[in-house]
Amino acid sequence: MRPLTEQEIRTAFVNCTKGEAKRLHVPRDLAERPWDDLDFLGWRDPQAPGRAYLVAAWDGRPVGVQLRSSDAGSWQTRRSMCSMCVTTHTGGVSLLVAPRSGKAGQQGNSVGAYMCSDLACSLYVRGKKDAGIGARLHESLTLEEKIRRTVANLSAFIAKVTE
Ligand SMILES: [Zn+2]
Numbered sequence: 001m002r003p004l005t006e007q008e009i010r011t012a013f014v015n016c017t018k019g020e021a022k023r024l025h026v027p028r029d030l031a032e033r034p035w036d037d038l039d040f041l042g043w044r045d046p047q048a049p050g051r052a053y054l055v056a057a058w059d060g061r062p063v064g065v066q067l068r069s070s071d072a073g074s075w076q077t078r079r080s081m082c083s084m085c086v087t088t089h090t091g092g093v094s095l096l097v098a099p100r101s102g103k104a105g106q107q108g109n110s111v112g113a114y115m116c117s118d119l120a121c122s123l124y125v126r127g128k129k130d131a132g133i134g135a136r137l138h139e140s141l142t143l144e145e146k147i148r149r150t151v152a153n154l155s156a157f158i159a160k161v162t163e
Contacts, residue, residue, distance in 0.1 A: 001035055001038050001039060001040065001041070001056070001057050002035065002057070003030070003031075003033070003035045004030070004041065004055060004062055005030070006026045006030060008062055009026050009030075009041070009055050009062065009064060010022060010024075010026065010064075012055050012061075012062040012063055012064035013053075013064035013065070013066060014063055014064065014065065014101040014161065014162055015065055015066055015098055015099045015100060015101045015105055015161055015162075016066045016099075020066070021064075024045070024051075024053065024066065025043075025045040025046065025047060025048075025051075025053075027041075027043050034123070034128070037122055037123060037126050037128055038122045038123075039056070039121070039122045039125075039147060039150055039151050039154065040054050040055060040056035040057075040119075040121075040122065040154055041054065041055045041056075042054040042055075042115075042118075042119025042120065042121070043119060044117075044118065044119070049069075050068055050069055050070070051066065051067070051068060051069075052066075052067040052068075052069060052094075052096055052119060053065070053066050053067065054067065054119055054154075056154055056155075056158060058155070058158055063158055063162070065098050065157075065158060065161050066098065066099070067096040067097060067098050068096070068097050068098075069094040069095060069096050069097070069117070070095060070097070078090070078091075080092075080093035080114060081093065081114065082114060082115050082116045082121060082124075083113050083114045083115065083153060084113070084115050084116070084121045084150055084153045084154050084157070085116065085121035085122075085124050085125045085146075085150045085153075086137065086146075086149070086150075087116060087121065087124040087125070087131050087135050087136065088131070088135050088136075088137070089116065089117075089131050089132065089135065090132065092116060092117050092118070092131060093114050093115065093116060093117060094114070094115060094116075094117040095112055095113075095114055096112065096113055096114075096115050097110045097111070097112040098110060098111050098112070098113075098157075098161045099161075100160070100161055100162075100163075101161060101162050111157065111160045111161050113157050116131075121150055121154075122147075122150070125143070125146050125147055125150050126143065126147075
């Protein structure tokens with residue numbers, strides 16, 4: 001994806017208030033992020049471990065989604081699969097919940113998805129980050145097809161948040 005500036009990221013959020021978007025934690029190392037290998041930028045808030053964020057290109061413009069995770073330990077030791085990139089982790093998948101944008105979100109509606117806890121799906125798909133033994137299903141898909149699938153899954157998720 002195209003490298004984004006902090007300002008672009010802050011203005012991209014669709015499911016939080018302007019004040020929240022102004023205050024939320026944006027990574028300081030944006031210049032060093034491997035943008036060429038990213039389908040979306042995802043990060044955790046180091047000060048608030050239950051918060052995560054992702055920004056993806058959506059119809060040519062960046063769209064940001066704030067997420068909450070309820071990392072209650074019990075299922076964390078199980079093997080679970082990320083619903084975006086289809087990587088299986090032991091303890092590395094979180095249920096991330098996004099308030100929906102607009103009225104639906106104000107009424108408390110949200111959308112949840114199981115995702116890689118570190119939101120590094122793009123790097124797992126490309127084999128740039130290792131999720132351990134058995135992380136990848138044996139699939140006959142090409143890298144290109146796996147990337148397309150991840151982007152399609154993510155787009156479907158963002159559509160549910162914004163629709
Ligand atoms: Zn993933």
